[in-house]
Amino acid sequence: MYVNDTIAAISTAPGEAGIGIVRMSGKDAFAITEKIFQSSSKKAFSALNNRSINHGFIIEPNTGTKIDEVLISKMKGPHTYTAEDVVEINCHGGTVPVKRMLELVLRNGARLAEPGEFTKRAFLNGRIDLSQAEAVIDVITAKTNIGMEVALGQLEGSLSYNIEEIRTIIINMLAHIEASIDYPEYDIEEVTYDTLLKQAEEVKEKIQSLLKSADTGKILREGLNTVIVGKPNVGKSSLLNALLKEGRAIVTDVPGTTRDVIEDYININGIPLKIVDTAGIRETQDIVEKIGVDKSRQHMEQADLILFLLDVSNPLDDEDKTLMKLVKNKKTIILFNKTDLPTQVSQEEINKYFEGKTMIEISALKGKGLDALEEAISTMVFGGQVAISDTGLVSNIRHKNLLESAFDSIDITIGTIEDNLPLELVSVDLKDCWDYLGQVTGDTVSENIIDQIFANFCIGK
Numbered sequence: 001m002y003v004n005d006t007i008a009a010i011s012t013a014p015g016e017a018g019i020g021i022v023r024m025s026g027k028d029a030f031a032i033t034e035k036i037f038q039s040s041s042k043k044a045f046s047a048l049n050n051r052s053i054n055h056g057f058i059i060e061p062n063t064g065t066k067i068d069e070v071l072i073s074k075m076k077g078p079h080t081y082t083a084e085d086v087v088e089i090n091c092h093g094g095t096v097p098v099k100r101m102l103e104l105v106l107r108n109g110a111r112l113a114e115p116g117e118f119t120k121r122a123f124l125n126g127r128i129d130l131s132q133a134e135a136v137i138d139v140i141t142a143k144t145n146i147g148m149e150v151a152l153g154q155l156e157g158s159l160s161y162n163i164e165e166i167r168t169i170i171i172n173m174l175a176h177i178e179a180s181i182d183y184p185e186y187d188i189e190e191v192t193y194d195t196l197l198k199q200a201e202e203v204k205e206k207i208q209s210l211l212k213s214a215d216t217g218k219i220l221r222e223g224l225n226t227v228i229v230g231k232p233n234v235g236k237s238s239l240l241n242a243l244l245k246e247g248r249a250i251v252t253d254v255p256g257t258t259r260d261v262i263e264d265y266i267n268i269n270g271i272p273l274k275i276v277d278t279a280g281i282r283e284t285q286d287i288v289e290k291i292g293v294d295k296s297r298q299h300m301e302q303a304d305l306i307l308f309l310l311d312v313s314n315p316l317d318d319e320d321k322t323l324m325k326l327v328k329n330k331k332t333i334i335l336f337n338k339t340d341l342p343t344q345v346s347q348e349e350i351n352k353y354f355e356g357k358t359m360i361e362i363s364a365l366k367g368k369g370l371d372a373l374e375e376a377i378s379t380m381v382f383g384g385q386v387a388i389s390d391t392g393l394v395s396n397i398r399h400k401n402l403l404e405s406a407f408d409s410i411d412i413t414i415g416t417i418e419d420n421l422p423l424e425l426v427s428v429d430l431k432d433c434w435d436y437l438g439q440v441t442g443d444t445v446s447e448n449i450i451d452q453i454f455a456n457f458c459i460g461k
Contacts, residue, residue, distance in 0.1 A: 006032065007117055008110035010098050011460035017093030022101045023460060024089075024110055025082040025118055030074070032109045033087045035061045037072055050076045058089065058101060067104060068097050082118055083125035116457025120450070123442060130442025130453070131159050134396055137457055138221055146270035147220040150393045159210075159394065163440050166206050170434045173199050177423045177430070193417055196426065200414045203433070207407045210394050214403070217395030219304070219381055223265060223272035226377075227300050229327060230309035231319040235337040238364035239309065240264070240277040269378040276303075305380065306332040307373075312361075313341035316349055324353045333376055334359040340366050398453075402436045409433035 006026030012019065024032065034045045039056040041048075048054050052074055058067040073088040080086040091101050106112060114120075116137075123133045131154060138151035153159075173196055180192045228236045243266050262277040300306060308327050310320060334354050336345070340363040350359065358376050362369030394400055409432040416426050438444030 005111045007113035008105045009113040009460040020093040020098035022089045024087045029085045029087045082121040083127045116454030120454045143272035214394040214400040217393035221395035223274040225304040227276045227303040234309040234311040235364040268374045312336045312345040313338040336361045406436035
């Protein structure tokens with residue numbers, strides 16, 4: 001990627017729409033626009049006000065032929081998204097007009113942007129750090145209001161602020177160590193070790209606080225992988241339809257109707273649930289149904305949460321008991337379904353397998369007990385420990401891994417200090433901690449990692 005090039009891309013989704021946007025960024029963005037834009041005010045583009053939207057026409061510069069009627073935004077750097085000169089051409093939506101607009105821009109000096117290159121330039125130009133850049137894609141892909149609030153908080157710098165606060169403490173510690181090493185004639189080592197220990201414990205506490213929010217943050221970002229499990233005909237598809245409030249899955253009285261997994265997202269009290277309706281798990285000779293059962297077992301192994309259904313209108317059988325053993329040690333909510341019918345399963349039978357588990361009586365067909373189920377899921381996710389409004393949540397697995405490495409480094413540092421080992425050894429582990437934290441914000445991250453992160457963005461962002 002050549003950072004001195006002027007880049008261009010379509011920034012709106014493909015398909016028919018009222019408006020399509022082609023975005024340019026770079027030192028030649030204004031010069032290219034000067035060639036192809038004819039203002040309704042008859043002013044040259046260079047004479048138009050900064051941060052203005054201007055009506056006019058895009059023309060073919062060689063022939064003067066009008067291509068489309070447009071509104072053009074003129075934004076001079078560094079106070080722009082990329083910290084460079086930016087032009088956005090708002091033309092008519094639809095595949096043909098937007099494509100023609102992009103082709104014209106490219107023919108007149110721009111280069112097609114790489115995925116995420118606009119945001120990458122914002123990072124490289126120092127307008128945002130790496131964690132804020134990653135938050136951009138989280139805002140775009142947010143599945144609930146709470147998930148978007150978390151992403152917006154990170155975009156505004158909440159995580160960056162916390163990281164920099166910790167790194168400032170570490171810098172002070174390293175400065176203290178260097179002073180002690182460079183000026184051994186001053187007898188300050190005893191004071192140094194005492195001070196370093198207090199500061200290291202403060203760093204550890206702050207990192208630990210961020211890590212506590214990681215599981216909740218990941219769920220809000222990616223969704224809670226929730227699998228509905230049960231033997232055939234216990235009401236799994238009825239439960240999925242009830243939660244989605246639509247007829248997403250086929251429901252019949254014939255066991256084995258669901259032969260493949262069905263996935264969808266639902267919003268439960270601000271928590272995105274990636275909910276999976278699986279084929280009923282049982283022994284079968286039907287080849288197609290057997291494939292579905294195998295897939296069900298795979299999804300069950302990968303699940304964050306299992307909703308295990310029991311049909312309490314019939315006595316427990318061997319299939320029920322086999323499944324109960326499979327889910328016993330997993331994070332599971334037990335659902336007694338078909339409670340609108342006479343019950344033939346006792347609580348005592350269930351407690352043998354699931355003592356201490358959350359158990360809820362429902363009727364998927366009648367919609368009974370769904371409020372209690374949603375409340376139970378909320379309690380399991382948030383656990384009363386993380387406030388929904390906490391915008392400092394760690395929601396990115398890369399950040400979590402780096403924070404765990406930083407935690408391990410500071411833990412080793414504390415042990416080194418407590419053992420009164422040489423300050424040079426303290427410095428090594430402390431610098432590792434500082435480096436891991438810097439990788440979160442991009443201060444100490446490698447170019448390969450940066451490229452991998454931005455490769456996941458869409459081209460127009």
